[in-house]
Amino acid sequence: MNLDTRSIAEKLLLRENHVFLVLTILLGVVGGLSAVLFTLAIDATRNFLFGAAPSMWRLLAVPTLVSLVTGYLLAKFFNDARGSGVPQTEAAYHLHQGVIPGRVVIGKFLTGALCVGSGHSMGREGPSVQIGAGIASVLGRWLRLSPARVQSLVPIGAAAALSAAFNTPVAAVLFALEEIIGDMNAALIGSTVVASVTAVIVERSILGNEPLFRVPAYHLVHPAELAGYAVLGIVGGIVSVLFCKLLLRARASFRRMPAWTRTFQPAMGGLAIGVILVFVPQVMGVGYEHVDQALQGSLALKTLVLLCGVKLVATIISYASGNAGGIFAPSLFLGAMTGGAVGIVMHAWAPFPTGDPGAYALVGMGTLFAGIIRVPMTSVFMIFELTQDYQILVPLMVANLLSFLISRHFQPKPVYHALLEQDGVHLPGAASRVTLGTWRARDIMVSDPVFIPEESSIGAAWRIVEMDTSGAFLVGSREKLAGLVKRRDLEESARTGRGDVPVMSLVVPDSPHVHPDHSLELVLERFRGSPGLLPVLSRGEVRRVDGVITLETIVQFVQSDPQA
């Protein structure tokens, strides 16, 4: 190569951060397009399947039959496309270095459009987040960016898609920071803003500037009215807790059903939804047109309460039965109905002047969002972006805070995290987010522990571990830990003639464990409560053993050269 070519090559050698910058803008465009296309696909599906005035039989049949198809697709090809998409995106970010397969993107788009378009009471924002994040992940890997860069693209793609799906760029950025990353101080804020703004420009160039909701002109009628919004916060918190608990229980019930039913569970949900739609078609799909009515104060108290209750049930059925769709929009729907109902009651009975019920419906949207999704900053800014009115901030914060606190008290684990735990995925909480330079469990553990097969007898187990001086041993396999058995119990049972008894009879229930990213401080704290052996379990597959920590491994770590 001559000197000219070499200098051109050096000049053209794009540093990774330059690629990243260009990619951020591109992701804004592509993420925005994907979200808009997804929205249009849902609308087109709904128009095609239901037409203008669907008959009773169509309302009953469409969700059932379409869910048969989506159930098959989800079970056979797109298992990762079930549910909302937000918890899966979080898991990809925190546990899989941002890897989201392209197949998931396609599957989410297809099954999400079919499920929501066929009448399931679910939202489109969650799937949009996963689609946008997935596109970002795929692009990042195509470009062979480093794993850290690919990981950082995920919240950027998610924010872009959400910004376009909901037409609130600031709230989308906050959502990515608050929910996906879990850190408001993330260094990605600049890129996320760029992508989010680009996406909303693309969205508005296609769908126009018409706001998602026709928000009434709002004003606080009297300072005492804040008490009314406090009541809304309390009621909103209760409804949030009810929704989360029922959702988790219903989902757990579906998961306990035999494995062969998984293909048909979405159709079971579809049939139930079809029955509901025959009587209350207003809970079909996203339902933003009815949110609009609540914001205009067009709905009577009975209608608001009915729609709130039925929507809650319908969303739980749709989600728990394994269909593809989110709970973002249903949260807003429930919030608008709850707020409208509280507003009517306040208007009629409060001893102080109150505003229109529509104003309460608006604040209610943020309140339920804060209580269910558990993102207080995002919920405040989302409603502010919809109204562009500073007057709403104080009542919104009052109501959101109360709802958030009540929800956190009675449902400590946020719903997205709880849903992941049902799938055997443990996301890191705030306590386990460690700063650079801190030793972690993965630095101390040994990766080749001895396993006692689950089907062994006590005698056989004792023969395996007799020469090992550890205080406890693992029972099961690397892929599936069954539990721990104490050396003392094993020895005593073997020596007292119980050698033929299955070793599982000695397994210690609920023994402590750690995950690879846990800090040394947490490891030592949990080790104190262990029988002398602390399993290190994978976050992505909570029964999989990555390693073990024993007293010997701790001593070895202490005596070793940390730099090595």
Added chain:
Amino acid sequence: MTNPEFCPKCGAPLASGVCRSCDNERGFRVVRREIAILILVSVAAVPTYLVTRSVAAWNRRTDTRIADEWYRRGQQQLREGDTDAATESLRRASVRDRDNQKIALALAQVLAARNRDGEARTALLRLSGTSPNDPEVHLELGRLSARGGNVPDALLHYHEALNGLPAGTEAEGQGRRIRKELVRFLLDHHEKGKALSELLVLAADAPSNAESHVEVARLFLEAGDVARALEQFVEASRLDKESGAALSGAGEASFLLGDYVSARRYLERAVELNPGASKSAELLETTRLIQSANPLALRLPSGERTKRVLAGLDQAAKRLDRCLDLQRGLSESQRSDLEQLRAEVESVRGARDAPSRRPDPELVQNGAELVFRIEEAASRSCGEPTGLDLALLLIGRKHGGAGS
């Protein structure tokens, strides 16, 4: 055997064991690959964008078609009188096509018709935000304000509706209808002054036909401006000499103004054209009685005056007697007043019948005044008079008796 100081691939000298040339080339390939992928994605975004826009446009057309379907359905249901179903149909239409003014206005109108004023007002205010000069929107807002008794808002919106009308004959007709509606509202809310202002404009713009002038005249009458009402009735009768409504209206207005000569002329003509017009006939009868019983009419011989005043006294005395004969309903002071008047009547009769009576030069004036006072007192105590008693009362008022 390869020389460790030179690259085995390209033969270039090695620097610290690394071939710079191969590294740059590899880097160049990576750079080319990155550039290629970015360019590919950027280029692919363009048709994707265009396809998305097409899909969005197609969706909008589908939504518009469905909205039209629901709108037609709503209109049909309205014609059949099923406002509940119509509301739901129009709501579904407006959900599908939020920007459609026709649908939004129809929904607001049906909400207003169902007395859901709050929702209708919200919908209309929203419409007025996007179409600030739309007369239909302001008219509906005016009607809502009128229904709520909010006079200032109703005036504002009705005027905005009138100002928003385009030029043209059809719009002029619509404008007149709107203004008449406004006048009706103002009169119903006892805002006669404001109603008169509107009526003046209405009168100036009235088309050249008798019906329009008659309509305006009736409104003037209701607003209390009898003189202008008469002008309009006269104009109407000039435009249509056979218009019974114009003639009877002119007769009524003239009657109210005390011009009984003109009133009789108009009313005779009206009754002649429409013998079944009972009100005109009644008024005509009263007018005739007034003219025949008025002792203070111009150019009457003195004998006739005296005859009339004495006949009036007799009639008033009978009225007085009937009134005093009522056992209940009269207070002590009323009875006392009426008996005082009875005594006065006796006194006048006594003076008239006395053998040594000298002609009373004040008989006509005093007699007429006494008749008026009797009829007024009887009217207050024993109800409105009819027939000749009414005529005597009106004669008294016309000639400056205590006001009506």
